[in-house]
Every structure is written in structure tokens, then in C-alpha cells.
Amino acid sequence: MSYENAWLNYRMRQDCRDKKYFSKVYAGDNCLYTQTAVRELEIAAREILDIKTERVGNCETAGIWLKLDQNSEAGEEGYHIREKDGRIIISSAGGRGLLYGSFALIRRLQLEQTLEGICIEQVPSNPYRMLNHWDNMDGSIERGYSGNSFFFQDEMVLVNERTRAYARLAASAGINASVINNVNVRGNATKLITDVYGEELRQMSEIFAQYGIRLFLSLNFAAPMELGNLDTADPLDDRVKAWWKEAMADIFGRIPNLGGFLVKADSEGRPGPFTYGRDHADGANTLAEAAAPHGGVIIWRCFVYNCQQDWRDRKTDRAKAGYENFMPLDGKFKENVILQIKNGPMDFQVREPLSPLLDGLQDTNQILEVQIAQEYTGQQRHICYLIPMFKEISDGSFRKNNWGMAAISNTGNDENWTGHDLAAANLYGFGRLSFDSELTAEEIAEEWAVCTFGKNEKVTKTVVKMLLMSWPAYEKYTSPLGIGWMVNPNHHYGPNVDGYEYDRWGTYHRADHLGIGVDRSSRGTGYARQYREPLASIYENILTCPEELLLFFHHVPYTYRLRSGKTLIQHIYDTHFEGAQDAAELAVLWDSLEGCISEKVFERVKKRLEHQKEHAGEWRDQINTYFFRKSMIPDEKGRHIYE
Ligand code: GCW
Numbered sequence: 001m002s003y004e005n006a007w008l009n010y011r012m013r014q015d016c017r018d019k020k021y022f023s024k025v026y027a028g029d030n031c032l033y034t035q036t037a038v039r040e041l042e043i044a045a046r047e048i049l050d051i052k053t054e055r056v057g058n059c060e061t062a063g064i065w066l067k068l069d070q071n072s073e074a075g076e077e078g079y080h081i082r083e084k085d086g087r088i089i090i091s092s093a094g095g096r097g098l099l100y101g102s103f104a105l106i107r108r109l110q111l112e113q114t115l116e117g118i119c120i121e122q123v124p125s126n127p128y129r130m131l132n133h134w135d136n137m138d139g140s141i142e143r144g145y146s147g148n149s150f151f152f153q154d155e156m157v158l159v160n161e162r163t164r165a166y167a168r169l170a171a172s173a174g175i176n177a178s179v180i181n182n183v184n185v186r187g188n189a190t191k192l193i194t195d196v197y198g199e200e201l202r203q204m205s206e207i208f209a210q211y212g213i214r215l216f217l218s219l220n221f222a223a224p225m226e227l228g229n230l231d232t233a234d235p236l237d238d239r240v241k242a243w244w245k246e247a248m249a250d251i252f253g254r255i256p257n258l259g260g261f262l263v264k265a266d267s268e269g270r271p272g273p274f275t276y277g278r279d280h281a282d283g284a285n286t287l288a289e290a291a292a293p294h295g296g297v298i299i300w301r302c303f304v305y306n307c308q309q310d311w312r313d314r315k316t317d318r319a320k321a322g323y324e325n326f327m328p329l330d331g332k333f334k335e336n337v338i339l340q341i342k343n344g345p346m347d348f349q350v351r352e353p354l355s356p357l358l359d360g361l362q363d364t365n366q367i368l369e370v371q372i373a374q375e376y377t378g379q380q381r382h383i384c385y386l387i388p389m390f391k392e393i394s395d396g397s398f399r400k401n402n403w404g405m406a407a408i409s410n411t412g413n414d415e416n417w418t419g420h421d422l423a424a425a426n427l428y429g430f431g432r433l434s435f436d437s438e439l440t441a442e443e444i445a446e447e448w449a450v451c452t453f454g455k456n457e458k459v460t461k462t463v464v465k466m467l468l469m470s471w472p473a474y475e476k477y478t479s480p481l482g483i484g485w486m487v488n489p490n491h492h493y494g495p496n497v498d499g500y501e502y503d504r505w506g507t508y509h510r511a512d513h514l515g516i517g518v519d520r521s522s523r524g525t526g527y528a529r530q531y532r533e534p535l536a537s538i539y540e541n542i543l544t545c546p547e548e549l550l551l552f553f554h555h556v557p558y559t560y561r562l563r564s565g566k567t568l569i570q571h572i573y574d575t576h577f578e579g580a581q582d583a584a585e586l587a588v589l590w591d592s593l594e595g596c597i598s599e600k601v602f603e604r605v606k607k608r609l610e611h612q613k614e615h616a617g618e619w620r621d622q623i624n625t626y627f628f629r630k631s632m633i634p635d636e637k638g639r640h641i642y643e
Contacts, residue, residue: 001413007451010047018115019049026062033095037102044106066098067091078123096212103172110451125437128404130177137188145380146412146419151180157200171211173431183264185220205257214259222271234276235286244290252294260297281332288334297336309506317525318506319345331363338365338403343393349484350475356530365401371408372426380419382612384474385467387429388441405434476579477616482552495622517551558631573635576620583616
């Protein structure tokens with residue numbers, strides 16, 4: 001399958017005054033990352049400036065100097081770029097910093113910003129900037145919307161030119177770690193930690209290493225039984241401990257660029273420590289002890305809840321589960337364990353409050369998990385630019401012991417990597433935001449649009465506008481005010497208000513003829529009390545609860561007046577008419593770009609936007625009709641609501 005270069009799709013620039021810098025490059029060292037950096041500068045010089053770069057032996061004649069500087073305040077991954085005496089110096093305390101600095105320089109070329117007088121310093125905002133791929137060994141991707149896996153096919157590990165293209169794209173956006181297999185580890189994927197796939201994984205990890213990316217694997221907690229023939233996977237059993245030690249010594253010995261493992265345990269049917277009466281700290285620590293001598297880390301997911309709930313049970317609240325399971329363990333995890341916490345307490349809905357664990361945990365390393373695979377936000381058939389959401393939730397200040405951000409990836413082997421061309425903005429944007437949390441969602445959108453489509457004011461303006469209106473639009477025409485779900489079970493695409501209402505997954509809206517929403521105040525499930533003050537009180541009280549989360553925290557009558565003066569039911573009708581209207585406008589905006597971008601891309605996106613427009617209409621009608629039938633309150637504005 002062929003592939004495109006996404007935002008690294010370089011375009012030739014005529015008469016660029018910055019050509020002079022690129023004719024001669026000097027690298028003071030020859031480490032792996034510096035070699036990659038020089039190669040990248042050469043590619044950019046050739047493809048953007050139409051010149052051949054010469055590698056020179058000293059800094060005197062060089063136009064670009066890659067300078068390793070042990071004392072650089074930018075650290076190992078940060079960089080400093082400055083122009084001095086007609087020469088650009090990129091310096092860093094580490095080779096990876098030089099690589100990121102080189103990509104930053106190239107980006108400026110793409111953006112047609114002058115390099116003269118450049119002086120920037122950048123230190124990554126997050127130590128780990130990870131992609132989590134939910135790729136299966138048969139080539140399918142769980143919640144994948146961009147074709148099949150480019151890591152696996154027919155139970156084999158793939159290593160080819162696309163592996164390199166992936167690493168290059170990821171690194172250019174700032175990603176430094178990648179988990180290549182699904183957290184639901186089954187079948188042959190369990191064997192990824194053995195030498196059965198050793199050679200391919202070593203090769204892959206070496207390609208990743210050139211781009212500063214650590215390879216991670218998801219592992220199966222029951223591996224000691226499935227691979228080791230033990231009769232238990234009890235983390236406190238000595239045989240189990242010994243088994244893990246040996247398994248880790250083996251794999252880290254074979255794959256030096258392995259960063260560690262990601263673990264989904266006791267979650268949605270996956271094995272875990274609960275089977276043996278142990279807790280998550282017991283489970284994670286046994287693995288961590290085995291990985292520690294090799295510098296490995298264990299990333300342990302907190303997505304643990306009862307997925308066998310009874311809808312009749314109003315006391316159990318799935319939203320509470322993460323906190324209940326992990327908060328008591330705060331401080332009990334080994335140094336090389338990092339807890340990975342989904343941004344919200346439920347599951348990647350279009351709107352959720354922040355998980356109370358993020359702010360709750362005081363003595364535990366954490367990584368914030370978000371999803372760029374648009375499982376619940378349009379599955380890459382709708383545009384939904386999620387960076388504004390991530391911006392809201394990642395504002396670092398609330399997190400202690402922050403180890404970074406992970407995103408469930410939206411990639412696959414489609415030619416354009418992300419199915420929807422505009423979904424690549426989420427991939428790029430996640431990397432950029434995790435590297436530099438100061439960037440605004442708009443700045444990122446603009447960078448992405450120019451790098452992808454070239455510098456054309458009309459295109460940039462239109463694309464940025466479309467991206468920025470897309471998340472609010474999606475929220476408007478889908479589920480209102482933080483209630484979430486209302487989708488078709490299993491595949492999660494399209495409206496189905498009661499799809500999960502009587503199911504076992506703990507995802508209810510509790511609508512009746514008078515109102516809708518889940519009471520999570522102390523009169524209800526008590527979830528709001530998991531937050532630290534002042535948030536607990538803010539959420540607890542319907543009058544202070546942020547309105548976009550109203551139905552997440554409260555059961556509210558349809559006749560309740562919102563701050564806008566509108567009743568709740570009127571708000572539901574209005575937002576659904578508006579959201580569908582926005583979706584129609586997205587299509588019109590895109591149409592205005594006909595002739596300004598390649599026909600192939602234009603047509604690809606146009607098709608998806610037509611679907612989005614129609615599908616948004618379906619959402620509008622199903623939601624409006626559902627609530628009209630429940631409440632029997634007509635639309636004040638007399639618009640058509642099907643009966
Ligand atoms: O969002 C849910 C998905 C599952 C996924 C799970 C998880 C990988 O529907 O497909 O499993 O979350 O995050 O583990």
C-alpha cells in the first residue's frame with residue numbers, strides 16, 4: 001500500500017533567501033540522532049530549496065551547525081536555535097534535541113518564516129509523548145478508522161519503508177515513544193515478548209531509535225500461564241516473579257531500544273491481579289521489579305471498572321471506579337511505574353469532566369491518556385479537531401509527577417495515514433501540543449494546514465476555521481451537556497439514544513418524561529465528592545456546575561432554565577439544529593477550496609463532508625425526536641421535529 005507524506009509533504013520554494021544556510025552543514029558529533037538530523041536537513045534542502053547540502057568538517061564554513069553542548073539548558077530533548085554571523089546554530093545537550101531542532105527549522109521553511117535572526121529555545125513540556133496503537137496481529141485495528149495496521153499483518157510483524165516513514169512523521173511532531181500493539185493482548189500478541197518475533201521487533205526498534213522513539217509493547221498479565229506453563233499469574237508468587245525477571249532480562253537484552261510495557265489489567269475481561277486477591281500495586285510492582293535492572297518502565301492503565309453492571313442499580317457509578325481502585329494505592333507504586341489515566345472518568349466522550357485521579361494522586365507517576373482515534377467523535381468520517389479539548393484538559397498545572405501524555409493513535413495503512421485527511425491535524429496536533437503545551441489550538445491548526453497544503457492564505461484560513469468549528473459542532477449535534485453515549489452499541493457510530501441505556505456497561509442517561517441526566521451529587525452517586533475542593537462543591541451544586549457538564553452531574557428537568565435563559569429542552573433543540581447547520585457549513589467551506597488543493601485530496605475530503613452533513617442531520621432528528629416524545633414540549637421556534 002502506498003503512502004503520502006502528510007505534513008512532511010515538502011513544496012519547492014522559489015528564491016528563498018534562507019538557501020544560504022542549507023548549503024553547508026556541520027555536525028560536531030556523529031551519534032545516531034545527529035545523523036538523522038543531518039539527513040533530514042538534506043532532504044528539506046533538496047525538496048524545498050532545490051540545493052544539495054554539503055557536509056563540512058568544521059563550523060567555520062558551515063551555514064548550519066548542529067552543536068552538542070553538555071551544558072545546554074535546553075536539556076537532552078530541548079534545543080536552542082539561533083542565528084549568528086550568518087550561521088544557524090542548533091544546540092542541545094542531547095542528539096534528540098538536535099533532531100527536534102532540525103525539524104523545527106525545517107518547519108519554519110515550510111511555513112515560509114524567515115530564518116534570519118532566528119532565536120528560539122524550546123524544552124519539551126512532557127517527558128513522554130506517546131502514541132498507543134491498538135493494532136492487532138491479524139492486521140486489524142481496534143477502533144481503527146484508517147485501514148489496517150502497518151505494524152502487523154497475518155500474525156507477522158511488518159518492518160519496511162513505511163515503518164521509517166511513520167517514525168519520521170511521529171518524530172517530526174515531537175513523539176518519542178510508541179506502543180505498537182493493542183492493550184487487549186490476545187493470541188500471538190502475547191508472544192511479542194518472546195523471541196518468536198525478536199528479529200523483526202529489533203529491526204523496528206532500530207528504525208525507531210534513529211528518530212528518537214522508544215519502542216513499547218503491551219503485555220498480557222497472564223503471560224506466565226500462557227507462555228510459561230505456570231498454573232498461576234499471581235504477582236506475589238515467587239515462580240511468577242522469577243518468570244517475569246527472566247522474560248524481561250531476555251527481551252531487554254535483545255532489544256536495547258525497548259522502553260518498557262503498557263498494561264491493561266482487570267479491565268474489560270483482561271486478566272489481572274484481582275483474580276489472586278491482589279491489588280494493582282502488587283501487579284504493577286512485580287513487573288516493575290523485573291524491568292528495573294534494564295531501565296524499563298511499566299505503564300499501568302487506570303481504565304478499571306465493572307463492565308457487568310445492572311442498569312437497575314443506581315448506586316454503582318462507573319465514573320467513580322478509577323478513583324476507587326487507584327486512589328488508595330497512591331504512593332505504593334515503584335519508581336518505574338507510571339499510571340496512565342484517561343482524561344475523563346468514563347471513556348473519551350465528546351465532553352467529560354477531568355478524571356479526579358489526575359488531581360487526586362499525589363505520590364504516583366502519571367501519564368494523561370487521550371484518544372485521537374475518534375471512536376466517539378465521528379470515527380474519522382466526521383471532522384473533529386480535538387486539540388482545543390486537549391488544550392483544556394492538559395493544562396499541566398493540576399498534575400503532580402507528570403510523566404507525559406499518550407494518545408490512542410488514529411493511524412492505519414490508508415494512503416493518507418488517518419482516513420480523513422483533516423484527521424491528520426489531530427495526529428500532528430497531539431505531538432506538537434505534548435511537546436509544547438504553550439501552543440494554542442489555533443496555532444497548531446495553522447502550522448498543520450500550511451505544512452500540509454502549502455502556503456495559501458485562503459486555504460489556511462478556511463481549513464483553520466473548519467478545524468476550530470468542528471469539535472463544538474460535533475458536540476452540538478450529538479449528546480447534550482456532558483451526558484455522553486447515545487451511540488449504537490459495539491461499533492459506537494451514529495445516534496442511538498437508548499443504545500446503552502439498559503446495557504451492562506455503566507453508561508446511562510436516565511431520561512424520563514420530566515428530565516434527563518445522572519445525579520452524581522451526594523444525593524446521587526456521590527461521584528462529585530471525589531474531587532478536591534473547590535471543584536467538589538462546584539460540581540455538587542446545580543447552580544455552580546459548569547453548564548457544559550450539567551447532565552453529567554445532575555438529573556435536570558426539561559423545563560429548567562439555563563444561564564442563557566433557555567429551557568433545557570429548548571437548548572437541546574437549538575444546539576441540534578445549529579450543530580447540523582454547522583456540519584452543512586463545513587461542506588460549503590470545503591467546496592470553496594476547489595482548485596486550490598490537489599483534486600485527489602479535495603475529492604476525498606468532500607466525500608466525507610457530504611456524509612458528515614447527512615449524518616449530522618440524522619443525529620439532529622433522532623435526538624430531537626427522542627426528547628420531544630419524552631417531554632412532549634414543542635420547539636419554541638416551530639422548526640420541524642419528527643413526531
Ligand atoms: O474505549 C474503549 C474501547 C475499547 C478499548 C477500551 C480501552 C482497547 O471501546 O475498544 O479497548 O476502551 O481503552 O481499553
